[in-house]
Amino acid sequence: MIGLGAVPLIADAIDEPFYTVLFSRMLILSIGAVSLNLILGYGGMVSFGHAVYLGIGSYVVGIGTLHAVEDGVTWMGDGFIHMAVAVCASAIAALFIGAISLRTRGVYFIMITLAFAQMFYFIAVGNESYGGDDGLSLYMRSDFSGLLDLSNDNTLYYLNFGFLIITLYLSHRLIKSRFGMLIRGAKSNEQRMRSIGFPVFRYRLVAFILSGAICGLAGVLSANQTDFVSPSVMHWTRSGDLIIMIVLGGMGTLFGPVIGAVAFLFLEEFLSEFTEYWQIFFGPLLVLVVIFGQGGIDGILVRLDNWWSKSSLSKQKQ
């Protein structure tokens, strides 16, 4: 984590600002993945539509700055308002999706969240006044009146970094709290939780909304990072990518999603430099990871650690 904090300095030092942008994207997707991990990793709710909230957050910035630049409505370019609106809008969308899909389990839940995500995707595609299929280019970034200047990529990087730290801290506190215990308990045995007398559905719904709201914030950051908003932000494969990051990193662990996001973007960058058809390697790799690597990168690290301490113990015995 400390290493991540020094990235812009190193990138500036070796004169490769490209790395700042790459790592910035890692941080943003990490926030998204950490938020999804709250419900997927800890709560066992496999939401296949989490990119919706990335999209909502992005569109709040896109639409807001469009009106700020073209119609001169300055408050619509304000970063604080973007964040507030994005969080509220994502929470409302999550309430709607969650209230219906959480009534179901397992495969139903996966398919329904995927279907609703597709619905939001089509709303964005069909909305011609805000770019439709082609999307919107941002002519300005969110304006934090004098406090922060986001047009500087390094400032944006540290904003992303700060939000990731806050998200991780929040998620850590949440999981250790009574609320978090309940969500985790409902994952391993829902019936028991219910018979103790907890309204599991309501707790799950709150977790679902919270997770969506955090991801909406990541959407605001993401729009500022790419200076571009289009329906592809919430394409269903994006939701798949988020799940991959979590499983790759190790689900149900605090830092797993961050490791996963970093590894995912590195792989993408590395493989696509190697060949244009990088997904032909990435696809089977994913299948292999699922079949053979349980617990993701985090799990492998833990196993390595165990193996290390075991072998050093046996050496001591000798």
Add this chain to the structure above:
Amino acid sequence: MNWILLLEQTLNGLQLGILLFLLAAGLTLIFGIMDLINLAHGSLYMMGAYFAATFTQWTNSFFLGVLLTLPACMLFGIIVESIALRKLYTRSHLDQVLATFGLILFFNELVRLIWGPIGLDIPLPDILNGSVELFFGIRYPAFRLVIIFAGITVALLLYLLVSRTKIGMLIRAGASNRQMVSALGVNINLLYTIVFGLGSALAGLAGLMAAPIMTVEIGMGEGILIVTFVVIVIGGVGSIRGAFVAALLVGFIDTVGRSFLPDILGLFVSNDVADTAAPAISSMLIYVLMALILAIRPQGLFPPKGV
């Protein structure tokens, strides 16, 4: 309202519904029996279309192409099943989603590598290319009628296969109690492979029938896969009858909604608003339908028995 247009759109809806049913039947069978959620089902549909395009080109005959495509799809499905999917049956649904998502990425790139990034067209033979006069002088494209009849025939055959034959009995038994079937000495792995091959052939059939009316392109299976999920969720996961009813319902609502919603909205709000809002709303219709049905019946219209 224009009745001829309504009839035409109803037939179009029926035709879309039939395509959806072919996909949904395979997917729901695979889920019901092997407890496998297969995202790559859309890839099998895509392969059906690409195989059909290639074989038609090779043989210079659409009919020969079709005859070659079906077994090719079945074989392709069986290969995929035995290499990658067989290991996933006992895994969690999350693992299955991820692995089959990986397969989609792989197949999309594979198709891009072999056939190139540009979409293909399949020329139809003259007999199918014209239109047929129905009644009252209404003309309708012949090929779309063929799709409807072929689909209904396949649906009937599938019904007979599942409810009247020995293999159908095993399929139903496998869906309700896997361990018992295997304990009674049935080769469950062979049964799985057969069912997967059957599902692949159905998806391939849908792909090859869709190919001449939509373009054959990379990723063509993904959009329709999600709609197929909607169909399965509405119909009840694992139920073929539910898949049939829901597929027709979704096909009809989607098609008719898209063509008539601007007029219907125009009755309530100004035409300008109706014209801009209609495309967005009409693409939402089937999801709203899904939400409504789930709010009333979380298990879908025809939940399978004993689950």
